[in-house]
């Protein structure tokens with residue numbers, strides 16, 4: 001008897017949780033390009049004999065994909081509005 005009512009409730013409920021919206025900082029991706037922490041954005045790191053080698057972390061680009069600090073990598077932030 002109550003089956004119909006339960007189904008109707010499910011349909012009217014939004015799929016996503018209320019009060020949560022996409023993170024502005026990473027556009028909901030959860031991660032973003034940040035200055036590489038290993039080479040500090042230089043794209044290379046110094047080896048023992050003073051030569052530079054390509055940074056293995058960012059492959060020389062100086063930037064690496066890192067977890068968004070704003071949403072802790074979830075891609076969503078709580079909407080306080």
Ligand SMILES: [Zn+2]
Nearest residue numbers: 023026068071
């Ligand atoms: Zn984010």
Ligand SMILES: [Zn+2]
Nearest residue numbers: 036039055058
């Ligand atoms: Zn690097």
